[in-house]
Amino acid sequence: MNHDDIIKQGTKVYSRPRLMDDRNMHYCPGCSHGVVHKLVSEVLDEMGLENDAIGVAPVGCAVFAYHYIDIDWIEAAHGRAPAVATAAKRLNPERMVFTYQGDGDLAAIGTAETIHAANRGENIVIIFINNGIYGMTGGQMAPTTLEGMKTATTPYGRRVDLNGYPLNITPLLAQLPGTCYVTRQSVHTAATTRKCKNALKKAFKASMEGRGTAVVEVVGTCSSGWKMSPADANKWMEQHMFEAYPPGDLKDTL
């Protein structure tokens, strides 16, 4: 039996988004990046932005976003996506420019670029995948790693006296007058995934209308880095990550 026998007219309820390439992804099973890629593809298609979008990919597990979503892309240096996007947008104001960044990219090495782009109110969307760890380099501590969380560089758990506090950067961004919409979402259930999609739509729309910087944080899992099964990772995220990073809108001026 192949999948054509199962998926017939009338039984097919869902398919790969049109803007998503038909190729194997390098993401681990259960990784949030794949779901968010899917949402970005759907939203761009539904909003008719396929030809207007310029994505800025980070250094991190999502570096190859440009292999999966069929729009124009610029691959930025680690942490610099908001600076790259600033220029791309200012020089091409009619385009929809967004960054897609991990927590190390956005909240450690790229903190300055993130805060200043948002503070200038650049008309870009920042999609921020907060999985509390450095996925790509093999599970080291991220700025958002929770206290007590074990990583390759905090093998006995993050200690505040040694490593400082987890950096909750999104509320900081919400304080800046340059941001128009700052929200925190997740994609671990069908319901939250639908909500996240609406948030992305709202952010893209605001950016096209020139309302300022829109930030969509997605609290996600990194089952490989966390050394958990995808199902356990989702549970752990709900129990621990949501306590430090509760989902919901942090700012909505739209």
Added chain:
Amino acid sequence: MNEEVRLMKGNEAIAHAAIRYGVDGYFGYPITPQSEVLETLEAEMPWETTGMVVLQAESEVASINMVYGGAATGKAVMTSSSSPGVSLMQEGISYIAAAELPALIVNVMRGGPGLGTIHPSQSDYFQATKGGGHGDYHLIVLAPATVQEMADFVGLGFDLAFKYRTPAMILADGIVGQMMEKVVLPPVRQRRTPEQITEQCPWAATGKSGRGHRNVVTSLELDSAIMEKNNERFQRTYAEIERNEVRFQSYYTDDCDYLIVAFGSVARICLKSIEEARKQGIKIGLIRPITLWPFPYEAIAEVAKQVKGILVVELNAGQMIEDVRLAVSHEMPVYHFGRMGGIVPNPLEVLNAFKSHFNN
């Protein structure tokens, strides 16, 4: 608008030339001795006239990555800074070179290392000509000696950057940046239209509009076999630039017994020393490399055939001298005279240094 004759600083000339060339964007961060570039652009408000974007970034790291982002969309974009700021830019410059993007970077050098001094220097020669950032790449490096060349090299730098899809650098010293001279500003050109950009830069990430396939600007390639091929392509470009774009100026080389090699404003000081020497019957010639990369090895080797020795004069501890020695393969004495820390020698000091080496 046509050419215009003005009296201004080298840094100001860069700003005016950029607007007139039709540059799309400038991104920079203040640092002495080049802040007049950003200041002049902000005062001129080119966004009201040509539509040029001017932005004071939060750091040189941000500036160069803005340049990367703008260049990736096919726009003519530039930044300027001075030595410590250019050190901060090196990762970004390497990305620009590796992604094969045209861009212009201006370094108005001050004395280092470290925070050093705000006074003039040429001590970033190695950084500019030998790579600077990581990986096997080159910049096209132009060394202006006059305010006129500060203005002219903006256009030349962009023309070369777009021709070879590689970043170009104007490597100026604090003297040319700060001094005022007469300058003929180039005629005003229109900025390219989006259609012209699409035609000139079919690789640019401008949105897929009308193209049907995506463009991706990246320097990443995890397949080593392909990455080696990419490197071979870069090296072919560099070889072509070495064949076509060597620029230098020679003075009094027809009959010279000795040669001075100097670049930037120091070459003008050396010219005065040479004129004084000629009054005393000492025949010295001068070669002033205009492109520091590609370096005029052959021109120097050619003149070297007739001379007894070479003096390399620089505002550093001896950097370009290595390229001059390569040019002449150690077949004759090559000495160095340099001042450091922001000190600029006068013509007599240079002549005395020459005499101390060549016993005249």
